[in-house]
Amino acid sequence: MSGFYHLLLADSILIGILVIYGRWVLLRHRSLEDFRTSIIQIQPLPPDEGEA
Amino acid sequence: MGRSAGLGENRYPNLANYLVLVGGIGVAITVFLGTFWAPDVNPSQWRAPEAYRIIFLHVPFAWTSFLAFTVLFIGSLGWYITHSDKSWRLVQTGSDLGLLFGIGVITSGPIWGMAEWGVPWDWADLRLNTFGLLTAIALFIVMARRSQPDHDSSRDTIASAGLFGFMLVPITIIATTIYQKRHPGIVVLETEDTGLDPQIRAVMLLGFASLTLLFIGFSIISNHLYSLEASAEDILKDMDERPGGE
Numbered sequence: 201m202s203g204f205y206h207l208l209l210a211d212s213i214l215i216g217i218l219v220i221y222g223r224w225v226l227l228r229h230r231s232l233e234d235f236r237t238s239i240i241q242i243q244p245l246p247p248d249e250g251e252a
Numbered sequence: 253m254g255r256s257a258g259l260g261e262n263r264y265p266n267l268a269n270y271l272v273l274v275g276g277i278g279v280a281i282t283v284f285l286g287t288f289w290a291p292d293v294n295p296s297q298w299r300a301p302e303a304y305r306i307i308f309l310h311v312p313f314a315w316t317s318f319l320a321f322t323v324l325f326i327g328s329l330g331w332y333i334t335h336s337d338k339s340w341r342l343v344q345t346g347s348d349l350g351l352l353f354g355i356g357v358i359t360s361g362p363i364w365g366m367a368e369w370g371v372p373w374d375w376a377d378l379r380l381n382t383f384g385l386l387t388a389i390a391l392f393i394v395m396a397r398r399s400q401p402d403h404d405s406s407r408d409t410i411a412s413a414g415l416f417g418f419m420l421v422p423i424t425i426i427a428t429t430i431y432q433k434r435h436p437g438i439v440v441l442e443t444e445d446t447g448l449d450p451q452i453r454a455v456m457l458l459g460f461a462s463l464t465l466l467f468i469g470f471s472i473i474s475n476h477l478y479s480l481e482a483s484a485e486d487i488l489k490d491m492d493e494r495p496g497g498e
Contacts, residue, residue: 203299203300203301203302203303203304203364203367203368204302204303206300206302206303206306206363206364206366206367207287207302207303207305207306209363210303210306210309210310210359210360210363210364211283211287211306211309211360213356213359213360213363214309214310214313214356214359214360215279215280215283215309217352217355217356217359218276218279218352218356218466221352221470222272222276222470225470225473225477228477229473229477229480232477232480232481232484235484236480236483236484236487239484239487239488239491
């Protein structure tokens with residue numbers, strides 16, 4: 201099986217980097233979602249123009 | 253404000269999920285077929301006959317990286333012409349994915365090289381070194397984007413790297429035609445001297461189709477994320493500039 205372990209290593213790395221990128225993108229999306237939610241919550245209310 | 257995705261668009265299209273899923277399944281099938289179905293090669297002509305099966309992902313990764321560098325080129329050109337955020341998002345996405353697939357090629361290649369050639373790299377081979385340079389340019393662009401202040405002037409510099417770097421793509425593609433040293437030449441085209449077993453070609457093309465679907469899915473997600481990021485930055489900026497908004 202000459203080169204079999206090289207094949208195993210190469211394929212593992214290639215699939216691994218695709219999985220790592222996919223997870224990174226999903227985690228970024230989630231952290232961005234949390235960040236945006238916190239921005240919405242702390243946004244000051246617009247001034248009430250009807251107040252005296 | 254309003255240059256990028258609004259607050260309501262908090263989810264990328266479901267199409268991206270399907271593309272990533274189908275592409276991922278396709279990659280798994282490619283690896284399976286490449287390992288267990290694709291024919292053996294003549295062991296008297298190959299030093300590491302089993303390692304040749306790396307080709308079923310190595311070559312599709314290379315082709316897909318060219319797609320990514322093309323996206324980077326289009327984004328860079330668009331940035332210079334229009335200075336639009338849409339073009340800049342293409343630069344961001346193209347450089348990220350160019351780096352991803354480029355790293356795949358320059359790690360799997362030397363592993364195969366160690367098995368088949370006895371050396372992981374050949375500094376005299378044109379294709380190896382032009383592709384390595386292309387991946388290094390993608391790395392430079394990704395790192396520059398993350399370390400430099402985000403102004404139009406730094407974007408101009410980064411986009412110029414994307415434009416000039418793309419020149420390496422056609423050079424890399426035809427490298428083995430104009431100057432072949434160690435890396436095999438173009439094999440997918442049938443000529444008197446080159447050609448592939450139909451089963452090998454079929455699995456390789458399946459690998460490319462799968463990675464292309466994965467690439468499109470990742471591109472959609474990446475583009476959406478950078479759009480959301482820009483939108484969040486705009487909101488923060490507006491809050492800072494609003495009277496009493498500290």
